[in-house]
Amino acid sequence: MTTMEFEDLMRAHALGALLPHEHARLLALAGDDSGAAADTAHERSARLGELDAVLATFAVERELQASVTAADEPFAASDPTLQQLTRTAARAEQELRARLEHGVPAGAAAIDSSVVADGSPRAGQVTRWRRPVGGLLLAAAAAVALWLLGVFDPAETRLDPRSPDDLRAGDRGAPPLQLVLLQPTLTAESRTISWGAVPGASGYHASILDRSGAIVLERAPELLRSTAWELSAIDYEAVQKHRPLRLRVTALDSMELPIGSSGDLELTLR
Amino acid sequence: MATPTDSSATSTSGNGPADLVLVQSALRGERHAIDGLLQRLGCIPRFVFRLNRSLAVGLPAEALEDVVQQVYAALWPRLGDFHGRNPLETWVFAFCRNCLRSAARRGHEQRRAAMLSPEMLATLPAEGGAPELPVARREALELLQDELAGLSAEERDAVEARHLHGASFEDLARASGVAVSTIKDRCYRAIQRLQERLGRRLHPE
Numbered sequence: 001m002t003t004m005e006f007e008d009l010m011r012a013h014a015l016g017a018l019l020p021h022e023h024a025r026l027l028a029l030a031g032d033d034s035g036a037a038a039d040t041a042h043e044r045s046a047r048l049g050e051l052d053a054v055l056a057t058f059a060v061e062r063e064l065q066a067s068v069t070a071a072d073e074p075f076a077a078s079d080p081t082l083q084q085l086t087r088t089a090a091r092a093e094q095e096l097r098a099r100l101e102h103g104v105p106a107g108a109a110a111i112d113s114s115v116v117a118d119g120s121p122r123a124g125q126v127t128r129w130r131r132p133v134g135g136l137l138l139a140a141a142a143a144v145a146l147w148l149l150g151v152f153d154p155a156e157t158r159l160d161p162r163s164p165d166d167l168r169a170g171d172r173g174a175p176p177l178q179l180v181l182l183q184p185t186l187t188a189e190s191r192t193i194s195w196g197a198v199p200g201a202s203g204y205h206a207s208i209l210d211r212s213g214a215i216v217l218e219r220a221p222e223l224l225r226s227t228a229w230e231l232s233a234i235d236y237e238a239v240q241k242h243r244p245l246r247l248r249v250t251a252l253d254s255m256e257l258p259i260g261s262s263g264d265l266e267l268t269l270r
Numbered sequence: 271m272a273t274p275t276d277s278s279a280t281s282t283s284g285n286g287p288a289d290l291v292l293v294q295s296a297l298r299g300e301r302h303a304i305d306g307l308l309q310r311l312g313c314i315p316r317f318v319f320r321l322n323r324s325l326a327v328g329l330p331a332e333a334l335e336d337v338v339q340q341v342y343a344a345l346w347p348r349l350g351d352f353h354g355r356n357p358l359e360t361w362v363f364a365f366c367r368n369c370l371r372s373a374a375r376r377g378h379e380q381r382r383a384a385m386l387s388p389e390m391l392a393t394l395p396a397e398g399g400a401p402e403l404p405v406a407r408r409e410a411l412e413l414l415q416d417e418l419a420g421l422s423a424e425e426r427d428a429v430e431a432r433h434l435h436g437a438s439f440e441d442l443a444r445a446s447g448v449a450v451s452t453i454k455d456r457c458y459r460a461i462q463r464l465q466e467r468l469g470r471r472l473h474p475e
Contacts, residue, residue, distance in 0.1 A: 064411065089312065
């Protein structure tokens, strides 16, 4: 038995890629105190036990998620607490519907979810969303005016330098992500997509995806550093059959790790 | 040439890519997509209710109402970030989880602060409830969530996609725009860190 074989199997186990016969081999190696291994069987068994414990916790989390997200339990619908929460959700949905219907950008609304301490022994209060109807109308009018003035150039896509995952779900006080949803447009005569440079980026990966999220076209690797992508006439014709299309641009650092993303933007072909 | 209309904008199937179309259509203000999206977000009260019960968080109804509102408030500015790698409900579950944890911790801190005042302590909501999970498992899940929060975004994304959602490395690589080997390295580094920080606590010798 070699230490390298044990380490290789441990890595495969950590990645969830261990085959059944390999798992049996790993167990055997963990308890094998013969040979010229650098560590003892006790140490290997302990490491394997710790890894198994971590993976088992992931399994419990999967079970929890599956049970929580499962279909409705008929008897639970009559629970008074659940009914109360459903009424609360209905009010929140009305707020969200108003924002979606009025076209308020997802990152622009100053939603105040901070706890308001009012001295009461209650666990916390949520500041109600403001209802600036006049402000919403003004924002919508401003957006239309800017669009007419060509400020939102459909050929340019701005990238947020922060990765969306840097903002944790449920974080309190995290600033809203300033992600601008634009719709790049290509024509047979104008087949170039471009975007602004991202601070700290060494390159950009750009791809076009179909409805299922499968990549149908990727920019050539030798163009990594460029902030533009010109499709050839052949490629432009070839992607037509995969419509509707989405464009994804990912800013990469010097290690080719993503540091920013446009998300998946609708790509319009005229 | 007009942009094709996507007839699958109102999805009820819980499919990641279809849900992405639904969310993006709703963000564009398409009425039928908004209806579909809000119908799907109707899972939030159910998730909060079940999580509170399964994890024995024990928050009272009033506090859970706040959690439900906080989930909507947290989710709204992040709708544009939904990548569609997993169904919408999976994405929403994470918000419900985090908001409930935050609320539970605020409640715990308040109770600690109130320990100096027995009168205040008597008026605060009691802990407990009907536990669905044994205490050891609940504690392990709490430790895991704490340590996942300490990982880098890329490592956390890789390890959660692999070990919670069963994604293949090829799918992850394609979605992230990096090589398969990079994804595997991130996942392995994440597991190693979790093992270093949690291993002995989860598996005491």
